Amino acid sequence: MAYPRKIAALHDTNHGGKTMGLRLKFNLALLFVFALGFAVSGYLSYNLLHKNAREEVLRNAGVMMEAALSMRQYTVSQVRDKLVQVEGEFLPQTVPAFAATEMMNQLRKKYPDYAYKEAALNPTNPRDRAVGWEADVVNQFRKETRPEISGTRATESGLSLYLARPFQIKDEACLSCHTTPEMAPAAMVTRYGRDNGFGWQLNEVIGAQLVSVPMSLPVQNANRAFLTFMASLGGVFAALFVILNLMLYVLIVRPVRRVSAAADRLSIGRTSSAEKAIPELPESGKDELGVLARSFNRMRRNLEDTIKAMDKR
Numbered sequence: 001m002a003y004p005r006k007i008a009a010l011h012d013t014n015h016g017g018k019t020m021g022l023r024l025k026f027n028l029a030l031l032f033v034f035a036l037g038f039a040v041s042g043y044l045s046y047n048l049l050h051k052n053a054r055e056e057v058l059r060n061a062g063v064m065m066e067a068a069l070s071m072r073q074y075t076v077s078q079v080r081d082k083l084v085q086v087e088g089e090f091l092p093q094t095v096p097a098f099a100a101t102e103m104m105n106q107l108r109k110k111y112p113d114y115a116y117k118e119a120a121l122n123p124t125n126p127r128d129r130a131v132g133w134e135a136d137v138v139n140q141f142r143k144e145t146r147p148e149i150s151g152t153r154a155t156e157s158g159l160s161l162y163l164a165r166p167f168q169i170k171d172e173a174c175l176s177c178h179t180t181p182e183m184a185p186a187a188m189v190t191r192y193g194r195d196n197g198f199g200w201q202l203n204e205v206i207g208a209q210l211v212s213v214p215m216s217l218p219v220q221n222a223n224r225a226f227l228t229f230m231a232s233l234g235g236v237f238a239a240l241f242v243i244l245n246l247m248l249y250v251l252i253v254r255p256v257r258r259v260s261a262a263a264d265r266l267s268i269g270r271t272s273s274a275e276k277a278i279p280e281l282p283e284s285g286k287d288e289l290g291v292l293a294r295s296f297n298r299m300r301r302n303l304e305d306t307i308k309a310m311d312k313r
Contacts, residue, residue, distance in 0.1 A: 053218035072096035090187035120207030124197030
């Protein structure tokens, strides 16, 4: 009978070209999803870790700032009134800004990358004069009413974060030493000169309290945590890729290949009457593959009956 040969010829025509397998399509889709998830996770984790690093540095800068303010308060409340000044001599230790700066200079002996300065545009002590970026921060406070300003700047030791708060003259008692040289203590004028620290006005922003903290170590820790996280995530993705491939093969690819092979043989006319009969497919399970196997077996039996009926004619 020519019927099986015609089917075989049609089968050879349909299967002449190469086709992309189900497993390959699944892997390509899986790789795309994993790559997208990897990229999104990397972007979010990188930004989050570096944000946390910056917040950590800001907290450290805030602690330094509060320590300096505490030293100022301590000088005013417990030190200044107890220092005995000789007539004609000016003791800078009675000045809160001097005490805070000296304390922070002691800290810098162990942590040289940390810096503290009470920078002013027209300071009494020349070492407190605002220069460069410090003057820019002070001028920004003079133009805008802001409680604090933070930012980053490049230093010789790397990137550094600074925190600044304005110094504003709110107490008229401060003006007694900073209005004119004639009103100021003679000993202070003798020590610092007539051109430094005068002409201040009430409610004027005369300077800024500046703290600089290095960002190199927190950033390095953030980068190390980022690389560790991404390596772990890559390992998890690789393990999932292998496991999903095994599950795909066992649960989907192998049963589908069985059905495909049986359908392939059936399409070229190899039924139960042929030299190599097509075995019944296992019909276990109530999922889609089980339904497919039962439908195929039913179709195979119907086809066999049809071919037998045609052969009898």
